[in-house]
Amino acid sequence: MERTEPVPPVAPVAPVAPVGIDELLDRVRAGLDRIEPRKAFAAAQDGALLVDIRYAELRDRDGLIPGALVVERNELEWRLDPWGSHRAAEATSHDLLVVVICNEGYASSLAAASLRQLGLHSATDLVGGFQAWRAEGLPVSY
Secondary structure, three states: OOOOOOOOOOOOOOOOOOOOHHHHHHHHHHOOOOEOHHHHHHHHHOOOEEEEOOOHHHHHHHOEOOOOEEOOHHHHHHHHOOOOOOOOOOOOOOOOOEEEEOOOOOHHHHHHHHHHHOOOOOOEEEOOHHHHHHHOOOOOEO
């Protein structure tokens, strides 16, 4: 895919002070517009991309959200980078609303922050994860 935007230079990464995971989650989430399950369902109807990063055992046990793109967490950035050579066909633009879904809404926050670092400025995650989706009675397939 041909790049249409200039690529800014990458600044060296400065060392950071150690931080606990709870504080890191708070910091990351402060920069996200996290989305509740019913709003995520409506957003998907309007073209948002739901991305399920749960591992296979959880998907097999609990089911899938119909229409969600399944991407293992360790492949997420490669599959969602619109400029990437390994991108998923659904990764069409940096403007795409991407809602990352994990099991309970923790790992997805960190994953959405990583996607934002790639320039996917609308990336966010599902509050409560797949379990909240299912608890709301939203569609699940097995």
